[in-house]
Amino acid sequence: MKYSKDDILEIIISSYNFQTEFDPVVIKGMELNYKTTIFEWRDICDLIEPKKLAKVYHECFNLKTPITELEHLFIDEDKSTLSDFCEYISKHGEKQKIEPIKLLGQNCQTASIFRTLKQNLKEKGADISQLKPSTEINPFFLKYGSLLFEEVNRIAPGTMSEFEYKTNKLSRIGRNTMLIGFFAGIGIWWISSFNWYLFLPMVIGIVMFKIGDKRQPEKININGFKNFRELIYGMENKIKKAST
Numbered sequence: 001m002k003y004s005k006d007d008i009l010e011i012i013i014s015s016y017n018f019q020t021e022f023d024p025v026v027i028k029g030m031e032l033n034y035k036t037t038i039f040e041w042r043d044i045c046d047l048i049e050p051k052k053l054a055k056v057y058h059e060c061f062n063l064k065t066p067i068t069e070l071e072h073l074f075i076d077e078d079k080s081t082l083s084d085f086c087e088y089i090s091k092h093g094e095k096q097k098i099e100p101i102k103l104l105g106q107n108c109q110t111a112s113i114f115r116t117l118k119q120n121l122k123e124k125g126a127d128i129s130q131l132k133p134s135t136e137i138n139p140f141f142l143k144y145g146s147l148l149f150e151e152v153n154r155i156a157p158g159t160m161s162e163f164e165y166k167t168n169k170l171s172r173i174g175r176n177t178m179l180i181g182f183f184a185g186i187g188i189w190w191i192s193s194f195n196w197y198l199f200l201p202m203v204i205g206i207v208m209f210k211i212g213d214k215r216q217p218e219k220i221n222i223n224g225f226k227n228f229r230e231l232i233y234g235m236e237n238k239i240k241k242a243s244t
Helices: 005-022 038-045 050-060 067-075 082-092 109-123 137-155 169-191 196-213 228-243
Strands: 101-103 106-108 163-166 219-222
Touching (some): 038 050, 137 219
């Protein structure tokens, strides 16, 4: 099976939406489309340098073509566009084929999708021993977010595309205290003599942030999915739409 050009663009846009919620360095409010250059894409999403990025996507889509072809496309980043990249991946990348499983004498696509997803996650190092259709999405996502996002959208592009995330209050206060303490300490040190207590607020902020980071976030919403059953149904719908 082949990816369509639109599949690849959908994966890129979903990845951008994911990053804007969880990576403060990524530029928010931007539009990625076929005319976006590779340079603009890398700049907006704070992506790694061209050759390393080529290696990531060469492995991600199991390309059999020479990696130098993809490297050249990324290195020529002022002229190459997302259209060029999407077309290349759709031409040479292979989408994982999912055959329905026989259950009670009937073909079951959802069971096959769930089994495939579990196997892919396991191969990438995730603990799937307790993973069932009724398993809640959010706790698993908080532990294996990037991995789950990547595997879901490789199987069914665009399934995970909308994200809402807000850290808990203690974590936010800690982060702000840390930043204020750091810049205040530098400023006072610049005009006066150094004293270790100048950075005490920053240390307190770091401790608060670390404690808060271990607590449940104030809000997390992954495409409205509450459990893996709903996620698998969402993946199945995307696969059906792509085949029509």
